[in-house]
Amino acid sequence: MRMVEEQENMRVPEELVPYCPACGEPMSMNLRCDDTFVEDGSWHETSLRYAEFIRRTSGKKVLFLELGVGMNTSVIIKYPFWRMTAENSDAF
Numbered sequence: 906m907r908m909v910e911e912q913e914n915m916r917v918p919e920e921l922v923p924y925c926p927a928c929g930e931p932m933s934m935n936l937r938c939d940d941t942f943v944e945d946g947s948w949h950e951t952s953l954r955y956a957e958f959i960r961r962t963s964g965k966k967v968l969f970l971e972l973g974v975g976m977n978t979s980v981i982i983k984y985p986f987w988r989m990t991a992e993n994s995d996a997f
Contacts, residue, residue, distance in 0.1 A: 936977055959989070966995040 923932040935943050969986040990996045 937981075938977055963989075964993060964995070967993070968997050 924930065925932050933941075967989075969990055971982060971986055974982045
């Protein structure tokens with residue numbers, strides 16, 4: 906794999922695109938944008954751990970750090986973070 910010094914034309918170099926080891930197709934992020942979103946047992950387990958974290962930190966000092974959350978997940982991350990920060994004077 907060659908090292909890319911500078912991005913060109915807002916495109917990801919082909920050799921940096923991950924491919925599925927099973928079918929060989931280019932992989933993509935698991936986004937809730939079409940019928941390919943995977944919401945399996947692992948997803949539900951992670952969701953429960955997240956809910957437990959939110960419950961444990963309610964009313965405590967907490968930093969809600971949002972990095973690169975777009976409008977696809979605004980209802981899941983962005984708006985709840987805003988609400989929890991507004992409701993907790995120790996949250997940032």
